[in-house]
Amino acid sequence: METFLTILLDGLQFSSYLFIVSAGLTIIFGVMKILNVCHGSFYAWGAYTAAFFIGKFSDMGLPDALGFLIIIAAAIVVGVVLGLIIEQGILKHMYHRDEVLIVLATFGLFLVLEDIILIAFGTDPYFAYQPMALLESVEMGGVIRDVYGLTLIGVATFVAVGCWLLLNKTKWGVILKAVIFDREMGISMGINVPFVYTLTFIGGAILGGLGGAYIAPTISVAPGLGTEVIVLSFAVVVVGGMGSIAGAAIGSLIIGLLRALAVHELPQVELFVVFAVMAIVLVFRPEGLFAPAKPRKI
């Protein structure tokens, strides 16, 4: 029972992490049909910005609780600034080009942004442990857990519910769904598609930044942390179905829970879980578990 609870919590915690980092990727893909490789850069920039200011504020003697504000602010600032620069400065001029070229452009941007991090923040890792230390830890199921890690589950739920409400209960959701289903139809309905694109990209970027900013207090924020995230979030999106939020949620849960189970019961296979799930889905349902509907084009 103890083990079961621990596996469940570990799994949910890891799933939450996966969901937060992959939600932005799948939203951008769903609406804009762009596989945004520099999503990893949003994550890294979010983590660096948060860690940098949490450290600075702490040095200045300000209360550690401000850390949570910084995390949110870092995600928004990174998302808006980077998202706006990249979408308006680069991607906007490419929408008439091949989608794959856009992927390549985001890959180029990823490389550039990686090195700009090095130049801006240096190679020394940053530590922003204050928010995690503030929330201390509790014992659950015979295991001490940091409360901060558990709040991740809350953040993920918040993001998931927020996305659902946005898509299903607002006028914006109707517009988004129209554009997701068929861009041309959206244009013919009089939707300002370029504007929708800009907002979507910023929204996705904020989620990417949030992933990094929220994780920052638990890790050593060091160069290169964006590369790993792309692989993981991509795996989630492929399993769930590219462009589907529900898919990303289910994909995260499957991978997260299975991985936790493996770590506890059979650590030797832990490493294969993500890729085994991915391989099985690719063989039986190459479009993913929740592939969004596509319009007929003839």
Place this chain on the structure above:
Amino acid sequence: MTKSIIAGAVGLAAISAITFGAGVAQAKDSITIAVPSFLTGGAAGPFGIPAMNGAKMVADAINKGALPAPYNTKGFGGAVASIIELDEGGGGTKQVAEYRNLVEKRNVDAVVGYISSGNCQALAPVVEELKQFTIFATCGTPRIFEEAPRKYLFRTMGHATADNVAAAMYVKEKFPNLSSYTGINQNYAWGQDSWRDFDLTMKQIMPGATASDKFQFPKVFVGQYGSEISALSLDKAELVHSSFWGGDLESFIFQSSARGLFKNKIGVMTVGGTAAYRLGKKLPNGLIIGARGPYGILVKDRDTPLNKWFIETYKNIYGIYPSGPAYQYGQAILAAKIAYDKAGSDATDEQLADALRGITFESFSTTIEMSLGGGHQAVTENGYGVTKYDDENGENVVTDVKFYPGSCVMPPEGVESVQWINGGMKGAKC
């Protein structure tokens, strides 16, 4: 930030100057030494940069003749060395390609460096193929000199077997009644070799302690260990062994100390030394840490003139105490000087190799005997200590430091590490 841009620009200019100058310098009043280290990626901050700093500091002092005796002669066999900084990131294959460029295009005189065991493993045959005098500074896999005899390749520090045999011995001394142990190591050669050597040694010297069957092998550079820490917490084992290093090590220490893992369990971190200066109060007390030999925090109080010079100069330039990698790169550069001094600045690669083969020399913190692998692999002492936060000075110290002589923790010439441990470590002189 402006500073780093300026520094970058100056570095760029310097490197281009070196590059264009390299071809012309035939008279051998100057030599070029390529120093590869992690300049990008997660390993740069805790490992790559201190390593590079150590190398540059020592090379600079040698050029000026500023090292303490007996190394106070100017230059490398009289020649001034310029350092080419190289990034070690990108994987073994990329490093092989870069190494070929270094030797065949940029015509460097010596290559001194490398941190990753994977890179060293990939480069060893290429070093021999290109017949280039090369010193590996930090990488740990014992296989390099056990697989094949090397002629141009040297390593001036002990290998992973020493780290883990010494760790097991230290554990036996401190916790003779230990009943069980487990581990968390990265899933590649370094982590696998480390765990294997520790596990096998424990079976030999502490047969009463059993290994858990749920030891963890997460992927390198993942940085998230939530589930693993839970699993380790639930594991009944009393001790956790880890060879984590760099960013992974620091992330793991954060996450595990927030969850009180080391309140109930003994932690053994074979590369923990690099974190001691950097993490300050965030490092839990009572961790058993090593520094892959007598380096960094373990030798902070060694009072030899060479060690005092090293610590003081490093602290003056970089503002912090030198950690293990700084020592390891520094002593590898020192070894190059010794070889050049002996063979002359215009020596061939062969002559340089002859000069270094099998010698014994005093490095900054310890005595290095090039006595394994046909005189190419160093044997040094290896030690461990227990962390303690010193509130008075606001820094971490280690207590109960104990060193084991090299002949005690490394196999004798001609015996492979695993066989040696499994055979009951015959010939160990402790």
Place this chain on the structure above:
Amino acid sequence: MTSAAPILQVRDLLKTFGAVVAAKDINIDVSKGEIVGIIGANGAGKTCFVNMVTGYLAPTAGSIVFEGTELVGKGPREVTHAGISRSFQVSQVFHSMTVEENLRIALAIAENRGVNALRLMESDALEAKCSDVLRRYKLEPHKHMTVSVLSQGIRKLLDIAMAVVSEPRILLLDEPTSGISVEEKFDFMDVVMGALKEDNVTVLFVEHDMEIVERYVSRVLAFYQGEIIADMAPDKALADNKVREFVIGKRH
């Protein structure tokens, strides 16, 4: 005319999309050499019928036998191989290539089936055939122009020319004159029908324009709500009450 053995036999064809019945009880025999006009209001099931015969849509039930071979279950490519070609209401051509390149690739595919597709495409024989088709369909003046800059009429000509290079025995034309101006339509149809007569192809074409139907077809099939309500000679059909009410109705 109907005395010869039918080349195409359609029996009890049914197509439903959920609750919607797009085609029902369709029974037709077409003989070699016939020119059949298919008429009907929008949504009467004409294009659906063409799509089923050419393998683009699978019928829900029924059979389509062409020269003794069952076509149901075959895709567009197999139907083409069997000897049935089609043109499209909106011309389906390679818009970023020139007229000549379009024809060349169409000819090459028709000539080089299977492993032969790995032979060099260009040959003197291919060039000769290509200029012959260009001449017969009066496409010569446009041969070096990229399709996307050409008028709808030229594109339709090209569309039809590409459909016949595989030398089909039956050709289905889906609204050949749609998008073509009233002044040009007879010239256009004269070119097409003249060229097709040379090839001795059986033609079925969907048409809205009764003038065209009257002038070119030998037999009319009138569709209404997925069913055939009339199958007769054109003069009779155009006089038929049901046809006048449901097909031509308010148009005229």
Place this chain on the structure above:
Amino acid sequence: MLRDTTSKVVLFGGIAIILLGAIMPNWIVNQLMFGFSRALAILGLLVLWRTGLVSFGHAFYFGLGAYTVAIVDIQLGVTDVFVRLFGGAIIAGIAGFIIGFIMRNYRDIFFAMLNTAISMVLYGIIVKTESLGSTDGFAISLPTIFGIAPETKYPLFIIITMIAMISALLINFYLKTTVGRLTTPIRDNEIRVEYLGFSVAHAIHLKYTISAVLAGGAGALMAMSLGQVDPDSMINWTVSGELVFITILSGPGNVIAPFIGSLVFEVLRTYAFELAPQAWQLIVGATFLTVIFFLPGGIWSLIAKLGRKKS
């Protein structure tokens, strides 16, 4: 088959390079070997790209070829350069043929991403399996040629250049066959192609398999000229990205383009790394963006422009 200008340039250019190789410094010979090896994979991607398909996962086949060489070397002790090369190409070809059944149903971004996904599965398996070398990979012994172990790299260089020449000539021929010409037509209008009587799925399957064989051969040659394989340099998604980048850099205009593009990339990376060891990714990334924006036809479009001016 050898009558057109491209074939003649390939033939005489190749022979000239082989002869020059005898007197060129080693590092240039090395760069040519790396460049030509990689160019084979680019040649395959060019075949796909002309049809409007871009694979963001061809490091899968590249890595498969490279690891085949490593495994036959370590497990079976095979050193012969041709056995290794064809082994790598055939294994990759078989994998490409099987995976082609899935891939031929997808286009555009889905095609690109499914390939990435499949390459990541292989990457994940290799990284996590100790017996497959994990993240460290394997060192590969020097290849032999008909049982003779060459003293220098020159014989291997000759073989690589000749394989490159033969592949370029074969692909040049293929591009002029009927199925080889089904590039723009498939991009423009698949329905029409089907109604002309050609299976788009079969055409794409063939192209995909050709690209897999070439990428596998490229990986095998790369592994032999480097003497080392590891997953991060051979199979990771960044490698796939690099391959696509070189394809775009080269331009689809001609079978010679991939060879020029690969060499330019090799030189670019070498000098970026030399000049800015801490910011070489920035240089490469910025070049990516510049090419995408200002040179959409790749380097070949520049060459073609020069050619037009002269004539």
